[in-house]
Amino acid sequence: MRLAKGHFQAFTEVVSLLTRHRDLTWEMAKRELSERYAGQAFGLLWAIAHPVFMIGLYVFIFAFVFKMKIGGTVEMPLDYTTYLLSGLVAWMSFQEAMTKSCTAITANAALVKQVVFPLEILPVKGVLAALFPQVISLLILIGYVLITHGSLPLTYLLLPVLVVLQLMAMIGVAYILAPIGAYFRDIKDFVQLFALAGVYLMPVFYLPTWVPELFKPLLYLNPFSYLIWCYQDALYFGRFEHPWAWGVTGFASIATFVIGYRIFRKLKPVLGNLL
Secondary structure (H helix, E strand, C coil), X not given: CXXXXXXXXXXXXXXXXXXXXXXXXXXXXHHHHHHHCCCCCCCCHHHHHHHHHHHHHHHHHHHHHCCCCCCCCCXXXXXXXXXXXXXXXXXXXXXXXXXXXXXXXXXXXXHHCCCCCCCCHHHHHHHHHHHXXXXXXXXXXXXXXXXXXXXXXXXXXHXXXXXXXXXXXXXHHHHHHHHHHXXXXXXXXXXXXXXXXXXXXXXXXXXXXXXXXXXXXXXHHCHHHHHHHHHHHHHXXXXXXXXXXXXXXXXXXXXXXXXXXXXXXXXXXXXXXXX
């Protein structure tokens, strides 16, 4: 009971803090996006161009070059490109947020050393910046499904719920990785290696039924798989193909959000000494 009470207090504390500093957090997220493309002729347009190019490339490869015939069945109702993108879009945003969070403290050393600055927003601004391309990609994917299939399943209405749950999970992970990155600078490279390999350890390119029994435990032990299944239910299957994944994702997102914040709060006093 005491543990549950502590988690609830931490949840209300971090929500209140982020709400109180929402304007500053949003401005810093926009600045991070603009600084990323500073000095380039097209500037922030690249933040839109990148997801447009990525989705266009996958559509071209799988729909026109390889002409994948998967789809139109109960098991695979839409085309393979939609299946792939429904999971890949969320994972690419998540992996970028993890990479950014590793340097959230070290890249803002001057702010960290200020006594009155709310350090809690530093990992969050990177998460918001990483989420922006995903929003663009989701809008493009919605347009693609409308063009190729003529309508959208009602499950698309669940997208805001999924984005909020994903955002909570991303912030929680960022709160864990940010102080680790200040102490152990190599963590960024480990995260990037995990991001490269991780996409093959979750059901982005394949259905769970395609996986040999020997390797299926790896799929179900991967916590990211459940988020991918939720997005596939909403964007691809149009039904609750993986109902248990929604419960796991909801619980895991909230738990990660709270635990991550509590870890960050505990390590916050020593962060300035690590720079």
